[in-house]
Amino acid sequence: MSASLFRIAHMVWKEVIQISRDRRMFSMILLMPLMELFIFGYVVATDITDIALAVCDFDQSAESRAYVDQLVRSGYFRIAAPCHRMQDIPRLLDRGRIKVALTIPPDFSAKVKRQQTAEVMAALDGSNSNTATIAAGYLGQITLTQAVDVQFVDHGIPTRLARHPLVDLEPRVWFNPELRSVRFMVPGIICVLLMESLVILTAVAIVREKEHGTMEQLIVTPIRPAELILGKAIPFIGLGYINTTLVLLAGTYWFDVHISGSVPLLLALTGLFILTCLGMGLLVSAVSNTQQQASMAGQFLLLPNMFFSGFMFPIASMPPMVQTLTYIVPLRYYITITRGIFLKGVGWSALKDEAAILLLFGVAILSLASLTFRKQIR
Numbered sequence: 001m002s003a004s005l006f007r008i009a010h011m012v013w014k015e016v017i018q019i020s021r022d023r024r025m026f027s028m029i030l031l032m033p034l035m036e037l038f039i040f041g042y043v044v045a046t047d048i049t050d051i052a053l054a055v056c057d058f059d060q061s062a063e064s065r066a067y068v069d070q071l072v073r074s075g076y077f078r079i080a081a082p083c084h085r086m087q088d089i090p091r092l093l094d095r096g097r098i099k100v101a102l103t104i105p106p107d108f109s110a111k112v113k114r115q116q117t118a119e120v121m122a123a124l125d126g127s128n129s130n131t132a133t134i135a136a137g138y139l140g141q142i143t144l145t146q147a148v149d150v151q152f153v154d155h156g157i158p159t160r161l162a163r164h165p166l167v168d169l170e171p172r173v174w175f176n177p178e179l180r181s182v183r184f185m186v187p188g189i190i191c192v193l194l195m196e197s198l199v200i201l202t203a204v205a206i207v208r209e210k211e212h213g214t215m216e217q218l219i220v221t222p223i224r225p226a227e228l229i230l231g232k233a234i235p236f237i238g239l240g241y242i243n244t245t246l247v248l249l250a251g252t253y254w255f256d257v258h259i260s261g262s263v264p265l266l267l268a269l270t271g272l273f274i275l276t277c278l279g280m281g282l283l284v285s286a287v288s289n290t291q292q293q294a295s296m297a298g299q300f301l302l303l304p305n306m307f308f309s310g311f312m313f314p315i316a317s318m319p320p321m322v323q324t325l326t327y328i329v330p331l332r333y334y335i336t337i338t339r340g341i342f343l344k345g346v347g348w349s350a351l352k353d354e355a356a357i358l359l360l361f362g363v364a365i366l367s368l369a370s371l372t373f374r375k376q377i378r
Contacts, residue, residue: 007223011231015205019235033193033243037250040185048134052080052098056089061109067120068102076138089123099125100135176343186251187338188311191331193243194270195277195305200298202236202281207294229370233278240274241267260345266338269355273334275362282369305331330361 089101101123111118288294309331333354340346
């Protein structure tokens with residue numbers, strides 16, 4: 001037993017030295033988590049503000065100006081171009097100067113003073129459906145506090161009529177009351193980074209041994225296949241936890257995204273996902289002969305996990321057949337775990353099913369990968 005631990009320790013130390021000597025890979029390991037966190041936190045954020053707006057105010061009253069001021073003060077809209085007549089709206093939308101054109105009729109203030117529902121029309125640039133949908137939602141939410149109907153028009157076609165409700169709606173948002181997309185992104189980035197780094201780096205590290213001819217040298221040594229696999233895997237388990245810690249610290253102190261739940265529980269369940277990623281890395285190394293092939297095969301595994309796990313697109317909005325396929329994606333369960341602990345502060349009782357499924361995935365994939373790897377080195 002002591003001899004086995006001694007050989008594993010030497011194998012681990014060999015991997016640590018090899019990683020530290022490769023300065024480009026070592027820099028990528030440390031900088032990649034932070035770079036991707038900032039990219040997703042600032043660039044891929046779904047929060048949309050400063051939407052270009054033009055207002056054709058045919059009423060020119062204190063009530064109409066107060067309504068427009070409320071839109072601008074919300075921070076979601078800014079007046080980007082003047083509008084004096086209806087013919088200006090198609091020209092402004094066609095040239096891309098504005099995203100929304102708001103038309104206030106001449107009887108706006110009169111209806112408001114008579115406590116009748118006033119109507120305004122919003123023409124939207126539908127070339128970017130995501131921006132148009134979000135802008136329409138902002139207008140609808142802001143006008144909930146006033147007796148105003150907003151008729152949305154996309155390229156001259158009315159698409160929706162948001163009526164002021166008879167019941168006063170006062171929404172309460174749980175778990176993310178500010179609706180900051182970065183709070184939703186940071187937990188998902190941890191998941192994607194772990195998979196991206198562990199699968200590709202593990203596969204590349206093993207295939208490098210094949211390319212340099214050192215795998216044959218390891219095979220003829222007294223080290224056993226299981227010891228070789230452990231010696232290769234342990235350093236990357238440490239790297240996985242280093243990446244997780246870096247993202248946690250940056251997310252907490254830079255993006256102000258605090259963990260609502262238990263950090264020890266998050267780290268413990270992260271270990272289950274790391275086992276799965278290591279198994280995938282071993283499988284990739286078994287079918288790859290060069291580092292380039294290993295990197296491309298790792299990306300091939302990463303992309304379906306990103307798209308089918310709910311990281312970027314809600315699973316509920318996918319077609320039923322695709323939703324069924326998501327059940328075989330390990331990243332789906334780990335994202336549920338991280339977002340549950342980060343945003344909702346849930347504990348073991350709420351996550352035990354996902355943890356059990358992730359454990360089954362980890363054991364099955366790692367066992368299959370170990371058997372395949374052992375056949376290759378015998």
